[in-house]
Amino acid sequence: MEKGRLFLEEKEVVNAKSIAERISKKVFDEIKDFSTTSIERGILRLLDVSGVNDDRVPIVNLFVDKLKKENLLSKGVLFILSNGLLKYPSLSSSQFVDAVLKDEIKLNGIEFFEKESVLKKVKELIQEAKEKILNKKRERERYLENYSPMEKPYFYVIVATGNIFEDAKQAASAGYLGADYIAIIRSTAQSLLDYVPYGLTTEGYGGTYATQENFRYVREKLDEVSFNIKKYVKLVNYSSGLCMPEISVLASIERLDLMVNDALYGILFRNINPLRTMIDQKFSRYILSLAGIPIVTGEDNLIKTVDSFEFYYTVIVSQLINEQLAKLSKMSENLIGLGHAFELDPNLENGFLYEVAQAQLVRELFPNSPIKYMPPTRYKTGNIFISYAMDTLFNIVSVLTNQEIVLLGMLTEALHTPFIQDRYLAIENAKYIRNNLKSISKEFLIRNGGLIEKRAKEVFKKAIEKLEEIENIGLFAALEEGYFSNVKRPKYEGRGFDGVFKKDKDYIEFEI
Amino acid sequence: MKRKENFIKPYGDLPNDGMVQISFSLPLPLSNLSREAAKAIAREMNIVDEVIVFEKDLYENFSFFIIYGKFNKSIDISKIIAKEERIEKHDFYEVLKFGENVLKNKIKIIAATIGTDAHTVGLDSIINAKGYKGDPGLERYPFFEILNLGAQIPHEFLISKIHEFKPNVVLISQTVTQRNIHLKNLTYLVELLEAENIRDKVLLICGGFRITKELAHELGYDMGFGSDTYPADVAYYIINEFINKNLVNKWR
Numbered sequence: 174m175e176k177g178r179l180f181l182e183e184k185e186v187v188n189a190k191s192i193a194e195r196i197s198k199k200v201f202d203e204i205k206d207f208s209t210t211s212i213e214r215g216i217l218r219l220l221d222v223s224g225v226n227d228d229r230v231p232i233v234n235l236f237v238d239k240l241k242k243e244n245l246l247s248k249g250v251l252f253i254l255s256n257g258l259l260k261y262p263s264l265s266s267s268q269f270v271d272a273v274l275k276d277e278i279k280l281n282g283i284e285f286f287e288k289e290s291v292l293k294k295v296k297e298l299i300q301e302a303k304e305k306i307l308n309k310k311r312e313r314e315r316y317l318e319n320y321s322p323m324e325k326p327y328f329y330v331i332v333a334t335g336n337i338f339e340d341a342k343q344a345a346s347a348g349y350l351g352a353d354y355i356a357i358i359r360s361t362a363q364s365l366l367d368y369v370p371y372g373l374t375t376e377g378y379g380g381t382y383a384t385q386e387n388f389r390y391v392r393e394k395l396d397e398v399s400f401n402i403k404k405y406v407k408l409v410n411y412s413s414g415l416c417m418p419e420i421s422v423l424a425s426i427e428r429l430d431l432m433v434n435d436a437l438y439g440i441l442f443r444n445i446n447p448l449r450t451m452i453d454q455k456f457s458r459y460i461l462s463l464a465g466i467p468i469v470t471g472e473d474n475l476i477k478t479v480d481s482f483e484f485y486y487t488v489i490v491s492q493l494i495n496e497q498l499a500k501l502s503k504m505s506e507n508l509i510g511l512g513h514a515f516e517l518d519p520n521l522e523n524g525f526l527y528e529v530a531q532a533q534l535v536r537e538l539f540p541n542s543p544i545k546y547m548p549p550t551r552y553k554t555g556n557i558f559i560s561y562a563m564d565t566l567f568n569i570v571s572v573l574t575n576q577e578i579v580l581l582g583m584l585t586e587a588l589h590t591p592f593i594q595d596r597y598l599a600i601e602n603a604k605y606i607r608n609n610l611k612s613i614s615k616e617f618l619i620r621n622g623g624l625i626e627k628r629a630k631e632v633f634k635k636a637i638e639k640l641e642e643i644e645n646i647g648l649f650a651a652l653e654e655g656y657f658s659n660v661k662r663p664k665y666e667g668r669g670f671d672g673v674f675k676k677d678k679d680y681i682e683f684e685i
Numbered sequence: 686m687k688r689k690e691n692f693i694k695p696y697g698d699l700p701n702d703g704m705v706q707i708s709f710s711l712p713l714p715l716s717n718l719s720r721e722a723a724k725a726i727a728r729e730m731n732i733v734d735e736v737i738v739f740e741k742d743l744y745e746n747f748s749f750f751i752i753y754g755k756f757n758k759s760i761d762i763s764k765i766i767a768k769e770e771r772i773e774k775h776d777f778y779e780v781l782k783f784g785e786n787v788l789k790n791k792i793k794i795i796a797a798t799i800g801t802d803a804h805t806v807g808l809d810s811i812i813n814a815k816g817y818k819g820d821p822g823l824e825r826y827p828f829f830e831i832l833n834l835g836a837q838i839p840h841e842f843l844i845s846k847i848h849e850f851k852p853n854v855v856l857i858s859q860t861v862t863q864r865n866i867h868l869k870n871l872t873y874l875v876e877l878l879e880a881e882n883i884r885d886k887v888l889l890i891c892g893g894f895r896i897t898k899e900l901a902h903e904l905g906y907d908m909g910f911g912s913d914t915y916p917a918d919v920a921y922y923i924i925n926e927f928i929n930k931n932l933v934n935k936w937r
Contacts, residue, residue: 342745349744362837378800398744443837478809554912587894587912594710594749597741659813 178619179530179537179629185637186538189493192640197497200648204452208680210672211367212456213237213250215418216683218426219302219460220254220266223385225371226274233419234368236270243280247677255294255681259286266298285679295681302683303463309428310465316396316405323353323404326571326579328603329545333358333590336375337387341394343593348398348406351600354431354578356409357391358590359383364414364443365668369423379590383410383420388427407431412457412468413439415669417450421457425464431510431578432461436498437491438471440652441660446667447652451498458502459684467507469578470495473514473547475658481516481551485531487657488513489538489636494648496539503684506541510578514547515567523624525566530628532574533619538633546571548582557584564599568606575614579603692759703756705732708749715740715748723750733757768899777821780920788828790933792923795852797834797843798859800870807893808833808858811916820915829920840870844877852887853932854923857906859893867893868904875905886935888926890919 214233224232240246245253257269257278264272272278285291330352332343337357344355360377363370370382373390381387388410395406407430412421417434424432436454439445461468472488472495492511499509513535517524535544549563564582571579581599583591591599619625643651655661697704707727713719720737727735735754743749775783796812810817812833814824823829832850834843847855857874859867871891878884891901892910901909907926910919927933 342747346744346747365837444835478813480815592710593743593747594708594741597743597749 179533179626180619180621181534181537181630181633185633189538189633189637189640190497192637192644193493193497194500196494196640196644196648197501200451200498201455201501203647203649204448204455206675207448207452207673208249208456208676209418209449209452209669209674210237210241210246211416211453211669212418212683213240213246214416215422215456215460216250216302217266217270218419218422219305219683220298222267222270229371231368231371232270232274235274239273239280245280245283246674247680249676249680251295251298251681251683252291252679253280253283255291255298256283256285258298259290259294260284292681299683306425306460306464309425310463313405313428313430313465316399320399320403320405324607326546326576326607327353328600329354329356329409329578329580330596330599331356331358331580331591332596333380335360335377335379335381337373337381337390338375340381340387341391343596344391344406344408345394345398346593347596347600348395349402350597351604352406352581352596353404354407354409355395356411356433357381357383357387359411363416364411364439364445367415367669367672369416369419383423385423385427388423388429392428409433412461413471414443415445415449415453415672417453418456418460421460424466425460430466432466432468433471434458434461434468435471435495435512437495437657438474440662440667441658442474444662444667446670446673447649447662447664449667449669449673452673454498455502456683458499458504462502462504462508465508467510467543468499468504469510469543469545470512472512473516476514476516477551478658481514482518482521482527484658486632486635486639488531489534489632490639490643491657492535492539493636493640494643496542506539507543509539510543510545511535511539512545512547515549515570516547516551519549519552519563525570526624527628528566528570529574530625531632532570532576533625534629534632536574536576543577545578545580546576547580548586550582550586553587555587557588560584560586561598561602565602565606568603569610571603572606572610573613573617688763691761691763693762694759695756701759704753705756706751706753707732708751710743710747710749712746713748714746715742719748720750723748723752727752727754731756731758774915775917775921777816777825777917780917780924781826783921784826784828784924787928788924791828791830792854792927792932793850793852794823794829794831794854794856794923795834795843795847795850796831796856796858797838798836799838799840799843799857799874800859807860808836808856811856811858811892811910811914811919816916818915820917822916823920826920829923840874840877843874844881844883847878847883847887848881851936853927853935854888854890856919857889857891859891859896867895871904871906886932888923888930888932890923892919 214237217233222233254266330347332340334340340357347355358380360382361379363382370384373386374382392408395408399405409431410429412432412434436450439450440447472491475487476484496509515528548567553560561584567582581603583595583599585595649664652662694701694703695705711719724735732754735752737750738753739751741749798808813822816822889906890908891906894912896909896911898909
């Protein structure tokens with residue numbers, strides 16, 4: 174259904190967005206003086222510092238730890254590297270880092286050059302890094318131009334064998350069968366690791382690790398499939414957890430095409446320190462935006478542990494805030510894929526109508542967003558036949574309300590990570606609905622004053638009320654008080670807080 | 686003497702037709718070779734008159750088959766040993782009344798999803814006041830004192846919390862993950878509890894989609910709850926065992 178079908182008041186929409194903007198600006202004010210160890214490691218990775226030592230500890234971690242020990246971290250890696258390279262002009266960034274780690278160059282008593290020449294060197298380094306990202310962006314654009322266009326809604330499936338070699342085979346199969354986006358699920362605990370593992374991996378729980386080498390391996394396999402079917406198959410991973418900035422950098426370098434990125438999710442469901450991840454997210458979104466990689470957010474999770482009918486408004490609240498946070502990181506609307514889900518109790522009378530109402534509300538509030546719509550999961554059982562029927566209803570709502578990126582439901586959702594044939598059956602179902610209902614959204618109007626319109630307006634009203642409350646106390650306080658999913662997260666607690674540091678007067682930002 | 690009615694077969698459309706459906710993928714391209722291989726697999730499963738009703742090439746070296754056929758054996762149900770039927774069902778108010786009548790002390794419960802398991806849906810629906818499908822969670826029973834640690838709790842951290850909180854009941858949730866990692870997580874906890882000499886002080890319960898009472902016993906747990914468990918089932922079991930095992934004095 175086209176924009177404007179729900180009879181929303183334009184001024185209310187504008188009002189909601191400006192409240193969210195004020196909330197987000199306040200967050201940015203609170204984090205602007207800080208950086209994190211992971212951001213510094215991300216910048217090093219952009220400057221081609223990579224690899225691990227004999228104990229498989231990444232070089233970037235070793236170097237940042239060293240800076241911390243020498244009390245130099247508050248100056249940031251760009252400042253230190255630039256000074257080092259001015260002193261040793263024949264070295265590359267990576268060679269300089271190696272020499273420091275081998276104690277061939279002492280940081281203790283390192284000489285600092287005058288501001289102007291340091292700034293000039295920093296600009297050179299940043300330019301070099303940006304060029305690398307932009308090259309990958311252009312590469313993707315060339316593929317998209319040369320192959321046949323994709324059809325909306327786009328199909329997104331997950332692969333989660335826990336072994337990168339099997340992942341690549343199954344990803345290839347999914348791409349061939351019609352999937353547009355393929356996410357390689359990473360190991361459950363990875364979001365809590367404060368380093369990015371190295372190499373091609375064949376283990377992990379519920380998925381295998383996100384590593385630079387794994388990214389490259391699967392991307393190459395999908396390039397092969399894309400060539401065979403003459404359609405560019407997109408690769409997805411997770412820019413979240415303690416290494417959010419580094420993963421964003423690796424995604425940009427290895428030409429990933431979409432990243433799941435949501436600080437709120439990490440705070441609520443992984444107990445990551447709110448400050449840490451908000452700071453990391455700001456940098457990550459800036460990098461992804463540069464790389465032309467859209468993000469998708471994780472609002473679907475907000476209604477998985479609480480009553481999804483009663484608390485659906487929290488999805489809207491989070492989307493409104495996430496949109497503004499992303500805009501402040503210089504993301505354009507077409508890169509901000511806000512998330513939501515089809516998760517109402519299937520026993521709810523008229524549940525389908527309420528799902529339509531909610532999905533249409535999201536569509537109308539964010540007309541330019543590549544909305545990510547998640548399938549039913551929490552009410553699924555081992556009855557795979559009913560599960561398949563639920564996914565059919567989900568697919569109908571997707572097409573009817575013009576969702577953009579649709580994560581396809583799996584008939585074995587309640588049983589195990591998808592088998593190769595489960596993915597095939599999911600794609601068949603979605604293709605059938607997409608084709609059979611092609612123009613349905615243009616044929617039906619929402620009845621003025623009917624159940625659908627009432628539900629959407631009620632959700633939106635509740636969301637605005639909550640936004641106003643959050644504006645009064647600030648987002649961090651709202652998180653402390655359990656505004657989302659009943660989970661309470663204090664601002665100075667949680668994982669990764671020790672990686673947050675205050676930037677001193679010498680610190681030079683990457684974002685210039 | 687063999688009685689005919691003791692022998693059963695799957696029923697599709699007529700008695701003893703033995704009709705079954707199976708589906709699977711093979712790591713082979715779709716070809717006459719993989720078709721024959723698929724049928725051979727069915728026959729090895731004692732499925733005869735097998736028909737591939739659907740097949741699909743899944744790219745490169747994979748193919749998918751749906752097969753219908755007839756199970757050509759019969760099962761003598763008089764020889765089957767079946768576990769007792771599931772425990773009797775009680776609703777919230779019955780269990781609440783039962784607890785209030787028989788308990789003199791509060792029951793302390795510690796709950797967690799251990800290891801790397803990030804799922805909390807199962808644990809939340811049992812513990813949170815809201816409960817599951819209209820059956821209120823354990824938090825709604827005034828005689829339970831609950832410490833819910835949430836998801837991804839390292840084993841060692843849980844052990845330290847147990848020493849601190851001195852619970853009567855330890856409730857562990859583990860959801861399906863690959864390669865039986867959930868089983869390793871569960872047995873490792875039992876080993877730690879034994880090493881710390883606290884296994885006997887607590888009622889140890891696990892829950893999760895694939896968990897059964899039998900599996901729980903095998904792993905060294907007192908009880909296991911699978912899917913289709915309601916909070917009232919867990920509450921009723923805890924109250925009974927608290928009294929039967931006289932758990933009230935264990936930490937003294």
